[in-house]
Amino acid sequence: xxxxxxxxxxxxxxxxxxxxxxxxxxxxxxxxxxxxxxxxxxxxxxxxxxxxxxxxxxxxxxxxxxxxxxxxxxxxxxxxxxxxxxxxxxxxxxxxxxxxxxxxxxxxxxxxxxxxxxxxxxxxxxxxxxxxxxxxxxxxxxxxxxxxxxxxxxxxxxxxxxxxx
Amino acid sequence: xxxxxxxxxxxxxxxxxxxxxxxxxxxxxxxxxxxxxxxxxxxxxxxxxxxxxxxxxxxxxxxxxxxxxxxxxxxxxxxxxxxxxxxxxxxxxxxxxxxxxxxxxxxxxxxxxxxxxxxxxxxxxxxxxxxxxxxxxxxxxxxxxxxxxxxxxxxxxxxxxxxxxxxxxxxxxxxxxxxxxxxxxxxxxxxxxxxxxxxxxxxxxxxxxxxxxxxxxxxxxxxxxxxxxxxxxxxxxxxxxxxxxxxxxxxxxxxxxxxxxxxxxxxxxxxxxxxxxxxxxxxxxxxxxxxxxxxxxxxxxxxxxxxxxxxxxxxxxxxxxxxxxxxxxxxxxxxxxxxxxxxxxxxxxxxxxxxxxxxxxxxxxxxxxxxxxxxxxxxxxxxxxxxxxxxxxxxxxxxxxxxxxxxxxxxxxxxxxxxxxxxxxxxxxxxxxxxxxxxxxxxxxxxxxxxxxxxxxxxxxxxxxxxxxxxxxxxxxxxxxxxxxx
Numbered sequence: 001x002x003x004x005x006x007x008x009x010x011x012x013x014x015x016x017x018x019x020x021x022x023x024x025x026x027x028x029x030x031x032x033x034x035x036x037x038x039x040x041x042x043x044x045x046x047x048x049x050x051x052x053x054x055x056x057x058x059x060x061x062x063x064x065x066x067x068x069x070x071x072x073x074x075x076x077x078x079x080x081x082x083x084x085x086x087x088x089x090x091x092x093x094x095x096x097x098x099x100x101x102x103x104x105x106x107x108x109x110x111x112x113x114x115x116x117x118x119x120x121x122x123x124x125x126x127x128x129x130x131x132x133x134x135x136x137x138x139x140x141x142x143x144x145x146x147x148x149x150x151x152x153x154x155x156x157x158x159x160x161x162x163x164x165x
Numbered sequence: 166x167x168x169x170x171x172x173x174x175x176x177x178x179x180x181x182x183x184x185x186x187x188x189x190x191x192x193x194x195x196x197x198x199x200x201x202x203x204x205x206x207x208x209x210x211x212x213x214x215x216x217x218x219x220x221x222x223x224x225x226x227x228x229x230x231x232x233x234x235x236x237x238x239x240x241x242x243x244x245x246x247x248x249x250x251x252x253x254x255x256x257x258x259x260x261x262x263x264x265x266x267x268x269x270x271x272x273x274x275x276x277x278x279x280x281x282x283x284x285x286x287x288x289x290x291x292x293x294x295x296x297x298x299x300x301x302x303x304x305x306x307x308x309x310x311x312x313x314x315x316x317x318x319x320x321x322x323x324x325x326x327x328x329x330x331x332x333x334x335x336x337x338x339x340x341x342x343x344x345x346x347x348x349x350x351x352x353x354x355x356x357x358x359x360x361x362x363x364x365x366x367x368x369x370x371x372x373x374x375x376x377x378x379x380x381x382x383x384x385x386x387x388x389x390x391x392x393x394x395x396x397x398x399x400x401x402x403x404x405x406x407x408x409x410x411x412x413x414x415x416x417x418x419x420x421x422x423x424x425x426x427x428x429x430x431x432x433x434x435x436x437x438x439x440x441x442x443x444x445x446x447x448x449x450x451x452x453x454x455x456x457x458x459x460x461x462x463x464x465x466x467x468x469x470x471x472x473x474x475x476x477x478x479x480x481x482x483x484x485x486x487x488x489x490x491x492x493x494x495x496x497x498x499x500x501x502x503x504x505x506x507x508x509x510x511x512x513x514x515x516x517x518x519x520x521x522x523x524x525x526x527x528x529x530x531x532x533x534x535x536x537x538x539x540x541x542x543x544x545x546x547x548x549x550x551x552x553x554x555x556x557x558x559x560x561x562x563x564x565x566x567x568x569x570x571x572x573x574x575x576x577x578x579x580x581x582x583x584x585x586x587x588x589x590x591x592x593x594x595x596x597x598x599x600x601x602x603x604x605x606x607x608x609x610x611x612x613x614x615x616x617x618x619x620x621x622x623x624x625x626x627x628x629x630x631x632x633x634x635x636x637x638x639x640x641x642x643x644x645x646x647x648x649x650x651x
Binding site for chain 2: 016017018019020021022024026029030042044067068069070072073097099101102123124
């Protein structure tokens with residue numbers, strides 16, 4: 001973490017009983033190198049631990065990883081629980097191998113968007129692209145409501161660009 | 166972290182074991198069905214073709230290489246069908262246990278079983294052996310025709326060992342270091358070593374009754390740029406810990422790193438070094454075999470490319486004369502594979518193994534040099550561990566991790582220093598970029614530095630953490646070494 005006060009604060013971790021640490025360490029290093037302040041909770045993080053850290057650190061976003069297949073069980077109700085704890089406009093990302101078996105990514109994406117995640121990423125995503133999207137999403141949440149943007153079209157386009165990477 | 170430094174590498178006595186067993190069997194409801202005498206009778210009734218130790222001994226004697234997939238789903242019927250679908254393509258079977266059970270979270274495992282039933286498909290990443298209990302596990306073993314092993318990642322696997330060995334599983338993967346450092350966050354190392362002494366002693370008790378259970382410490386650790394000496398030291402320590410508790414059939418593992426010379430050297434040196442330390446400690450009555458894990462890091466998404474990664478592993482394993490190969494699948498990049506993908510991985514591996522098996526042993530100056538380096542590294546660290554533990558390797562291991570004398574790259578455990586940083590050299594062999602507090606000999610450190618400097622020069626950049634990250638991502642992006650884009 002840099003000594004300077006950063007413009008962006010995120011909470012990062014691997015959810016549930018998942019102990020895959022390699023990607024987590026790489027994501028943390030990449031975010032930090034782009035000037036983002038990271039509260040890295042590491043592996044085996046519960047929903048409550050993510051949310052408590054976000055409340056305490058006044059974070060802009062929660063970045064949830066899951067590579068072991070239980071993501072579908074572990075992530076249920078995440079957005080609702082955030083709202084219950086007063087995190088009404090926090091950016092929620094999830095990425096990894098989120099379900100058991102080889103399921104079409106668009107189906108996986110839909111499942112997790114229904115759970116309230118703003119963006120859903122494959123393990124192969126370019127992290128520099130994630131950083132760009134993250135900064136954009138945090139900025140647009142900060143805009144006053146009257147500046148409302150057409151988030152659906154905006155997001156859809158950027159997502160397709162990511163897909164092939 | 167406060168460690169229980171009372172830990173010693175001594176055989177658990179019967180009174181201590183029996184008292185502990187009562188607590189273990191009471192830790193979840195299915196524990197009450199465990200009956201050691203019935204387990205012994207059940208093991209005695211198994212035919213030799215259902216025994217892991219027989220398959221390993223036969224392979225060792227004839228030079229055959231056994232193939233084993235990974236597989237596990239939530240429900241008994243589905244898991245049985247999966248294993249029977251894989252059996253024609255492999256020699257020995259796995260039962261991979263789900264991640265909740267690995268952390269003794271049996272309530273969540275039960276929830277996963279219930280949700281899987283409702284969904285009509287497995288929502289767990291493995292077989293919840295503890296929840297299914299002795300009855301369920303027996304039903305599984307009874308429907309199989311090949312030996313079956315428990316494969317998991319459990320720091321406290323005492324109850325699972327009691328249940329599965331009582332049910333007719335004949336091999337048990339894991340160890341107090343290899344199932345803590347890469348698989349847990351906050352478990353003190355002395356605790357997991359002690360819990361695995363219990364598992365080893367249970368295997369020793371079966372051995373006392375004439376029942377041979379195979380034990381396999383988990384070789385690849387984090388599976389990410391692990392230098393061979395790091396996994397070798399863990400394998401040797403866990404082998405010694407197992408032998409002390411009365412285990413007689415030990416399979417030591419190594420995870421493919423990618424450079425063929427280094428990988429062949431690693432497997433050959435593992436056997437030699439382990440025999441050296443086992444015999445020096447006074448153990449003579451054991452069967453040592455080896456297992457080679459195909460690439461454990463990130464895979465290409467494209468299935469044809471993934472098959473190439475699988476075949477490189479198969480070829481290297483056979484050149485190194487591994488007793489067993491743990492086989493990956495073309496679905497690796499997307500998580501839990503289908504049965505068909507698992508069959509494909511096994512078939513590709515078999516084809517490659519068959520084509521290499523008749524060829525002559527390879528000796529190259531590179532292999533010889535890599536063996537010398539690995540031996541020097543392992544001896545230096547083992548010396549320090551013995552010194553720290555004043556001759557006791559259990560105590561020495563705990564202190565070594567505390568002080569960063571032993572250090573596993575990219576591991577999640579708080580018990581691990583995480584200072585040792587590896588990177589590939591210009592030929593893709595894994596070298597030590599930052600040795601942290603690991604007491605490598607000076608000339609060995611210089612060797613690593615020179616190898617890394619060669620690569621840095623070839624790429625026109627300084628070695629850095631960026632280079633390490635490039636290497637971690639390289640194979641999934643179709644290369645061995647993470648070179649900068651031209």
